[in-house]
Amino acid sequence: MRISGIFCEGKAFWVFYDCPARVENIRFSVAWVSRRNGAGIRWEGRGWLVVHRSKFDRNQMAILTHNRLVSSLAVPDSIFDENGFCETYCGHGIYAGLISSLIVRASVFRNTHFGQHIKSRARVTHIVGNRLSDGRTGTASYAINLPNSGTASIRRNTIQKGPLSDNVFCAICIGEEIAALGALSKRAGERNPSKGIVIEDNKFHNDSGRAETVFVWNRGPDAVSLRRNELSGLDTDYFLGLRPELEKLKSKPAALRH
Numbered sequence: 001m002r003i004s005g006i007f008c009e010g011k012a013f014w015v016f017y018d019c020p021a022r023v024e025n026i027r028f029s030v031a032w033v034s035r036r037n038g039a040g041i042r043w044e045g046r047g048w049l050v051v052h053r054s055k056f057d058r059n060q061m062a063i064l065t066h067n068r069l070v071s072s073l074a075v076p077d078s079i080f081d082e083n084g085f086c087e088t089y090c091g092h093g094i095y096a097g098l099i100s101s102l103i104v105r106a107s108v109f110r111n112t113h114f115g116q117h118i119k120s121r122a123r124v125t126h127i128v129g130n131r132l133s134d135g136r137t138g139t140a141s142y143a144i145n146l147p148n149s150g151t152a153s154i155r156r157n158t159i160q161k162g163p164l165s166d167n168v169f170c171a172i173c174i175g176e177e178i179a180a181l182g183a184l185s186k187r188a189g190e191r192n193p194s195k196g197i198v199i200e201d202n203k204f205h206n207d208s209g210r211a212e213t214v215f216v217w218n219r220g221p222d223a224v225s226l227r228r229n230e231l232s233g234l235d236t237d238y239f240l241g242l243r244p245e246l247e248k249l250k251s252k253p254a255a256l257r258h
Contacts, residue, residue, distance in 0.1 A: 175220015
């Protein structure tokens with residue numbers, strides 16, 4: 001089934017306000033509103049929203065959530081193609097607000113424009129076994145963005161940064177809004193505490209054409225564990241940031257490059 005053309009309350013094709021929900025085998029195409037945040041799905045309920053085997057293409061936002069810890073979002077086996085579809089800056093593939101948890105598994109993100117493929121402010125974020133690609137025409141800023149840090153695992157993903165990226169400086173970017181408040185800010189730590197961030201067994205290819213691109217940039221106060229990631233493309237740095245557990249600042253471990 002394809003959903004297109006009719007919006008709920010100027011927000012999205014489908015808006016959920018209560019109860020757990022499951023969406024399966026639905027295509028959401030060309031969500032557009034004047035505020036540039038038109039979504040395929042807007043999740044504002046409590047409990048879990050599961051979006052399974054669905055497709056989102058050419059929306060300003062694909063999936064957008066509210067900021068309540070009573071909610072969680074899981075997205076397995078879905079496709080996100082050309083979202084952030086605007087003439088000027090608008091949205092992301094998945095944008096999880098300050099919810100309890102986000103799980104994205106075995107999904108494909110292609111040719112996102114302007115925003116990020118996945119942006120998460122969730123307390124706990126798991127991004128496992130996905131393919132995130134700018135291709136030759138996508139302009140996504142970051143592949144994965146955790147602006148408020150949090151607890152996270154990013155495992156077994158294949159990530160490509162393209163030549164038209166809107167921000168070439170990192171593929172996975174963590175904690176920049178905590179940095180803006182001050183790395184030791186009590187307010188920042190209370191907003192999204194971390195029990196650890198693990199980034200392992202991922203493959204990253206740098207097609208940006210820029211040597212200053214880093215695989216991971218951690219600007220927050222929480223340590224990041226980096227294990228068995230493989231980098232290819234231009235001479236990309238492995239890590240830049242605070243307190244890496246396994247790597248020195250801007251290290252380039254030969255065993256993790258090809």
